[in-house]
Amino acid sequence: MYDAILVPTDGSEGVDRTLEHAITMAQHHDATIHALYVVDRRFELAADEDREDLVAQLTERGESAVADIAETAGAAGVDVVTSVREGIPYKTILSYAEDADIDVIAMGTHGRTGRDRLAHLGSVTDRVVENATVPVFVINIGDGD
Template sequence: MYESVLVATDGSDSADRAVDAALDLASVFDATLYAVSVVDTRRYGDSALSGTEDIVSDLETQANELLDAVEKRADGGVMTELRHGKPHAEISDYATAIDADLLVLGNRGRESGEVIGSTAERIVRFVDRPVLTI
């Protein structure tokens, strides 16, 4: 049913649950698992980041640690991708690039108090493929 499953991670509790679900689905369907983490530089504004490579480097380090954790949980059987930009746009673009059959993501990010976060809402509304939110 699914040949490729994409999971997005930002380190939130719901993203961790999404990783668990994606690992299970990829195993059940013998699908290729992809994981993406997006460095959201918008959060700090372009002017704040333009001269501060340390902030971007720290964000990249955190994102790479998240992807490494997914790799360890998948026993290395995962393709990882680190991207920069708007999370919903980058996740959507990556899903298109790999022709993902299913996207799995947390229903809210680290800083969202909403029932569904803005990234998850945008992906559910605008992505042209199945999305599972956890």
């Protein structure tokens, strides 16, 4: 039923709870986990002289975040594909899901930003749920980091 499970990550600790569920689903369905970090295009608001450094820092954070998922899932015997992309997070998640023929998206209720914690679902999760063409498995990650 599920051959490809997308786990978007922002590098926060809440992703650990999401990953636990995704690994269990992957093990039961012999599926591959796709770990995706989106370098948010808000970096475009940075001053020109700061933009390159900011993108490099965010990309490095993303590489680390998807590597953590790959290590954890790999140790559990699950195949993993990692990707770091630039874009608007929810749009990039949806685009990746379509491009990679994802069967289900596993996400936490909110991410790292304080603004996201104000709502029941983080704004990215909410937009993915509203617009996804595949099932979205939303995991309550509590109060966050």
